[in-house]
Every structure is written in structure tokens, then in C-alpha cells.
Amino acid sequence: MNFDTTPRGRELWARVDAFMRERIEPQEQAAREELAANTAAGRRWTPLQTIQNLKQQAKAEGLWNLFLPDSDQGAGLTNFEYAPLAERMGHVLWASEVFNCSAPDTGNMEVLARYGTPAQQERWLKPLLAGEIRSGFAMTEPEVASSDATNIATRIERDGDAYVINGRKWWTSGAGDPRCAVYIVMGRSNPEAGKHEQQSMILVPADAPGVKVVRALPVFGNDDAPHGHCEMLFENVRVPVENLLLGEGRGFEIAQGRLGPGRIHHCMRLIGMSERALRLMCERLSSRVAFGKPLATQGVWHERIAQSRILIDQARLLTLNAAHMMDTVGNKVAKQEIAMIKVVAPNVATQVIDWAIQAWGGAGVSDVTPLAELYGAARTLRLADGPDEVHRVSIAKQELGRYRG
Structure with missing residues (x-):
């Protein structure tokens, strides 16, 4: 399998990366402060203007609806092409919304695009794709x-x-x-x-x-x-x-069509969260001195840094393989690969983020870093879209099925 993306994928990744570095990441603190001000003013549930402004910029630059495959209403990327883009978005929890690529809207848009009637698409899909609702x-x-x-x-x-x-x-x-x-x-x-x-x-x-x-x-x-x-x-x-x-009694059919892409999108973003946590860990360890020497020189942290890199790369390869399978043989055939990465990615993220929190000490559980928020999101995804245990049962049943007569 070739793990390199397409020229179109590389070009879009470079544009998303630049947008993240130049527009989104510098605005993290502004968004945090705006939410705090809204809360103090009794407007906690008001959409953040910081994010709304960024959405208009992303839309104007054509970095919009990148998640939607096989459609003239989105970028038309394959799951494999979209994976590195979603990973990059995962570095900031709210970044995917800026590109109109956030849950649950992505899954709902895919449902409406795949199963909706023309009237349903006109009323709900069009304004969702436009970011109006x-x-x-x-x-x-x-x-x-x-x-x-x-x-x-x-x-x-x-x-x-x-x-x-x-x-x-x-x-x-x-x-x-x-x-x-x-x-x-x-x-x-x-x-x-x-x-x-x-x-x-x-x-x-x-x-x-x-x-x-x-x-x-x-x-x-x-x-x-x-x-x-x-x-x-x-x-x-x-x-x-x-x-x-679609029709009465077809809820499970729709759910399977919806949850497959949703699960893998979460996993893509989780890898981005893990990468950011590893970077924060390494930066902190390189700048802090304890017991007379930099933390980065201590063997326990060498072990954790190395293990983090191994875990993240394993998760990325599993995710890319699942995306490739979804693109080439369909979501139904790729259900075991999707289940595997849905178990692996959240567990990898929670472990790497946990080590990063430990490296930052008290600052790691405060709002000085995004690590506490990242941990909460990653840990929740061990339950969302099906708990680990359900996916492991599914994997085991499919594996056992290979050896039954």
C-alpha cells in the first residue's frame, strides 16, 4: 500500500496547515477569552465571533466541506486524502468547525447527501453545507x-x-x-x-x-x-x-452508513491531538530543570517519548489503512478496520496526553495548556460512537469467523 497522498491531497494539506499556523493557532487565546467574557456577561451559549470570522475566511479560501467525498457539494476528497487534513485540524479542538468539518454536522450532512430526498436536502442539507445552521x-x-x-x-x-x-x-x-x-x-x-x-x-x-x-x-x-x-x-x-x-425500519442501515465515516474522522483528529501533546511534552521537558538536570535527560522521559512516537505512528498507519479500505471496498467490508482504529486511536491519545500532562505538572491540568481539554475529548471518544468493548467484540467475532467451517 502506498501511504503517500495524491497531489491534490498534498496541495490542500499545505493550505490547511498554513491556515492552522497563521490564522487558527494564534487565535486560541482570543477564543478562550471571548468565551470567558460571554460567560461573565451571561451569554455563555453565544457562538464565538472569533470562530465565526475564521469560518468566513476559510470559506472564502475554498477550505470548506473538505470531509464530503464523492460530491460536487464538497471537496470530493477520498477518506485517504482527507485523513491528513483532519489530523492537522485535530491540533485545536474547535478547528474542524472553522472548515465546516465538525461533528455532528459532518455525519448529518453525509446522511442527508446519501439518503435524503430532494426536499430534505433543499431544506436542511444546503444551509448545513453553507454553514448557515x-x-x-x-x-x-x-x-x-x-x-x-x-x-x-x-x-x-x-x-x-x-x-x-x-x-x-x-x-x-x-x-x-x-x-x-x-x-x-x-x-x-x-x-x-x-x-x-x-x-x-x-x-x-x-x-x-x-x-x-x-x-x-x-x-x-x-x-x-x-x-x-x-x-x-x-x-x-x-x-x-x-x-x-429512507423509510421505516431502515434506521440501522442509515446508522452504519453514518457512523463509519464519523468514527474514522474522530480517529484522524485524535492523531492530531496526540501529535500536539507529544510536541508540548518535548518542549516542556527541554525547558525544565529538576534535581539539577533537565527533565529531558531523565530516562523515564526517553521511554515515554519513544513510546509516544511508536503509538502515534501505529495509530496513523491503522487509520490510513482503514481509510484506504473504505475508499476501495466500501464501509461495510472495512468494518473490522474501522473498529480497530476506533479502539486504538482514543487509547493512544489518552495515553500520550496523560504523559504530556505529567510532564507539565500542575500546569497540565489547568488552562495554561490545552492538555486538560484534549484529555477530556480523547477520553470521551472511548465511549462515543460505540465503547471500546463493543468494537472489540465485533473485531473478535469477525476474526473467529475466519476459522469456522
Whole structure:
């Protein structure tokens, strides 16, 4: 396998890298200060103008919708071409939003591009692609073990020319953002059908009567404003039958099409987070003296630096292999490779970031560095889009299947 990207991929990576170095990274502190000012003024859930300004610049330079493959509405990059770009974006937690490449919008846009009707695309996909609105994805529920999605209890019931939705969701990413205009909701439409034909997905306008944001859910004490991950309540929410995606009982089919790219995009960004953590670790160790000598001369840190490089490069190669498989044989065939990197990348990131925090000492768990935020994001991704254990079970079953008669 050739791990070198295409000329188009190299050209776009150079442009994204320059934008990150010259525009985004110098604005990290400004964004942090703007959020603090908004919080003090009681406007914590107001979109940051720092990021909005950068989005307009990226859009003007054609660095927009880079994630969307096989489409005249995006850059048309393959997963393999997009991987280094997403990795570079991962150095700053909010950078992917600047390029309109952030979750959950990316997954929702792919769903609408792949499965949406022309009317659904006109109403929701076009403004999402333009960055005029944002969206949420409501799948996980607090009252069931959602790692097994067949447990989902939210009901989607036909009533004449409408569907009525009732249920409670949580970890609905993006629900705290005032620009969130639509949710893709997964629920049970036919409890009597086969195990994987009971669920459907439907488009629910954020302002529909009965839609309620119950609360923002903090992650390690951070509510991730103004994006947010929220607990939601859907009480007798009525939406037109035209809002159903693809058809009744096809929710799992859509979920598999959505979660594959979403998982690998997370892994790409996690590698970028790991690279930044390793750089911060090395910079700190080279500048600090303890017990009469630089920390960088101590053997324990040589071990950790070397192991970090090994782990990051292993994760990158696994991710590129999965991306190549998705491009050449499709997401379904590449499901084992996707599961493998979804286990590996978050674990590598949490380990490398943890060592970097240790190198920085007390500063590592403060807001002096981005390490605490990076750790929280990486650790959360060992649960998001399926916990490690579920992916390991899937990998093991496929491996065992190779040797059954």
C-alpha cells in the first residue's frame, strides 16, 4: 500500500496547515477569552465571533466541506486524502468547525447527501453545507444501554400524515448551540419487526412543539459551550411523514452508513491531538530543570517519548489503512478496520496526553495548556460512537469467523 497522498491531497494539506499556523493557532487565546467574557456577561451559549470570522475566511479560501467525498457539494476528497487534513485540524479542538468539518454536522450532512430526498436536502442539507445552521444527532438514551442500539426505546409512531415522537435522549451533541436547527432522531417505529428493522431515523426541527433541551451535560466539568452535549426530551412531537429518512425500519442501515465515516474522522483528529501533546511534552521537558538536570535527560522521559512516537505512528498507519479500505471496498467490508482504529486511536491519545500532562505538572491540568481539554475529548471518544468493548467484540467475532467451517 502506498501511504503517500495524491497531489491534490498534498496541495490542500499545505493550505490547511498554513491556515492552522497563521490564522487558527494564534487565535486560541482570543477564543478562550471571548468565551470567558460571554460567560461573565451571561451569554455563555453565544457562538464565538472569533470562530465565526475564521469560518468566513476559510470559506472564502475554498477550505470548506473538505470531509464530503464523492460530491460536487464538497471537496470530493477520498477518506485517504482527507485523513491528513483532519489530523492537522485535530491540533485545536474547535478547528474542524472553522472548515465546516465538525461533528455532528459532518455525519448529518453525509446522511442527508446519501439518503435524503430532494426536499430534505433543499431544506436542511444546503444551509448545513453553507454553514448557515447547525444540527444535532439524537441516538443515545439515558434509560437503556445504548451501546446496544436495539435497546433504544424512543417511539416514532405513524398518525395519519405525521409521525409522533416520544422519548428521552442524551449526549445529543450540538443541542446547546442556538444555531442548531434540526435533529436527526433515531427511534423505534415497529417493535414487531426483526431486531434490526425496528428502528427508523427522522428529521425533527429544533423549534418543533414538544422538543425540549433539558440540560447541558458536562464532560469532566466542562459543558463545551457554545456547542454542548445535552439531555433532550421529545414529548408528542409531530412532524410530517416526509421527514422520515429512507423509510421505516431502515434506521440501522442509515446508522452504519453514518457512523463509519464519523468514527474514522474522530480517529484522524485524535492523531492530531496526540501529535500536539507529544510536541508540548518535548518542549516542556527541554525547558525544565529538576534535581539539577533537565527533565529531558531523565530516562523515564526517553521511554515515554519513544513510546509516544511508536503509538502515534501505529495509530496513523491503522487509520490510513482503514481509510484506504473504505475508499476501495466500501464501509461495510472495512468494518473490522474501522473498529480497530476506533479502539486504538482514543487509547493512544489518552495515553500520550496523560504523559504530556505529567510532564507539565500542575500546569497540565489547568488552562495554561490545552492538555486538560484534549484529555477530556480523547477520553470521551472511548465511549462515543460505540465503547471500546463493543468494537472489540465485533473485531473478535469477525476474526473467529475466519476459522469456522
